[in-house]
Amino acid sequence: MKKNKARFLALAEKYRDVGIAPACEYFGRCGGCRFQDIAYDNQLLLKREYLAEILNGVCDVGAVRPSSPLHYRNRMDFVTAFGNIGLRKSGSHRHVVDIDSCAIMQQKSNDAFRALRPLLAGIEDYNYLRHTGYLRYAVLRQARFTGQVMVNFVIAERENRLRHVISGIVDRADSVSILLSDGLADLSFGEVIEDVKGGAIEEIFDGIRFAIAPNSFFQSNSEVALEMYRRIREEVSGNVLDLYSGVGSISLFAAARADRMTGVEMLAEGVAMANRNREANGIMNADFICADVLDFVKHNETRFDTVVLDPPRSGMNPRVVRYIRQMAPGKIVYMSCNPVTFRDDCALLDEYAMQSFEAFDMFPQTPHIETLAVLRRRGA
Ligand SMILES: C[S@@+](CC[C@H](N)C(=O)[O-])C[C@H]1O[C@@H](n2cnc3c(N)ncnc32)[C@H](O)[C@@H]1O
Known part of the structure; x- marks a missing residue:
């Protein structure tokens, strides 16, 4: 992982412009931003080149979708x-x-x-x-x-x-x-x-209301998260499983397109907020289960048409991927904040072909990228 980060930062030298004034006086000392001395268009090109290296042979990487470059963080x-x-x-x-x-x-x-x-x-x-x-x-x-x-x-x-x-x-x-x-x-x-x-x-987000409690996870950049959630909503159908569901934001946002939504999250507070948000929005077809994803997929016997994945930066346990293969959903919609673990997971999903791949600049000025892939089961 350290090797990949070092490679990303080394690649950044190519895009570093002489004469770009960082927006912030603390740049260079503060560890929050690494790229304020790279023009924003160049940051997008840098992220595309880095992704293309990491995902070589996995998928084609198109232009990275921009965000407001400053004052975006929640x-x-x-x-x-x-x-x-x-x-x-x-x-x-x-x-x-x-x-x-x-x-x-x-x-x-x-x-x-x-x-x-x-x-x-x-x-x-x-x-x-x-x-x-x-x-x-x-x-x-x-x-x-x-x-x-x-x-x-x-x-x-x-x-x-x-x-x-x-x-x-x-x-x-x-x-x-x-x-x-x-x-x-x-x-x-x-x-x-x-x-x-x-x-x-x-x-x-588009009329869906999310209460966020002090300890609740919520995406860091709402502008980009909304764009990604809209794409996810376009892709889900039938009986949908939303793994790593946090406060249920993807499930609740996309529920109108699904017959049924099941979110799985290990933090009880996240599940409580998801249930509260479901009631506040009057959404009848979503359920939230408090469980470790591995335990859930291991014991699950329900058939799901679409599985949505949004794991933490550390990625998924390979056994989770194995159980998802056995569940054999027609489609997997994979939101990821770590292209390296995303690549490794894709390598385990032999029966799936990449239908689409998009990259979003959820974290401008920093060496982080969010991606969204749609994988379709071959022959489905
Ligand atoms: C990147 S967040 C995604 C949240 C949500 N999908 C959203 O868009 O707001 C990852 C979530 O996975 C949960 N998580 C991490 N490891 C887990 C596990 N092994 N089983 C269940 N949930 C887990 C975390 O608590 C966190 O809420």
Whole structure:
């Protein structure tokens, strides 16, 4: 994996323009963006060339679909450590670059972050080397199409020392929560120990409403996610299985095209949000199951016409792919944020031919790419 990333960054040199001014003063120090000194059109060409290398022999790679290059991100996790508030220095866990705005985060959440920063002076931050201290993260989230803003404080001790901070920020946010993350793992999630306001924010895609809770996964770039979900909706039919379903966003968005939708997600909170979102939208033909995907596919006896896959960056267990082959759906719609694991999974799906492949720039300025493939069972 490291080798592929190194190759991507080496390839970037070819597209690096002399004289492009990065949009952000922290570029070069902050680990958040790697490509701000590459013109946006060149970033798209770079991503296409990288994908074509990785997917050589698997599929043809066309132009990468663009996004708004700046202020697109729905979520930023600002680390509070070593006296600074910001993002980790490129390649280093021990250094945090102190920043007061982010060129890829959406504007309203940037405004809230600017207001929040001075309020955090005097709040003990977290020492990631000794595992001592209080505030680990300030997480800012914003729903693109409703503009609603969420602020989550991730703390390491079960104690609210943030009352004056919260009173200074509460009017700028639709949801404010305190989350406890008291283990050794570096997590910007945790048990909600205080729901100060709202409990969730709402995003709307083509009239379908999604409540997003503090710990819920939601795609980072709503503009691109909506484009991809529309493509997925065009491809599904019959009895549909949506594996790795998160808060059920793909299932609920595409349900109108399916006879029946079944989402499978291992996080109980995601499944609870999916059920809540199903009720809020009055969708009758979707069910959500809380299970590990491997357990589900291993014991499943239902016949599915379409299987939608959207695994995490680490990809799928090869046994999951084997069970999907045995299920023999006519079509697989595969959304991926990792072209390397996508390629490896395709190699295991012998009975399937690539019907279409598209790449989307879900993460401008960074070395990440989202892809969408439709695979059809040969002879189906
Ligand atoms: C990339 S997200 C996709 C979410 C959703 N499809 C969407 O568009 O919002 C991957 C999801 O897979 C879930 N997940 C990861 N490993 C899993 C497993 N082994 N079994 C079930 N769900 C899993 C994660 O909790 C996460 O919600």
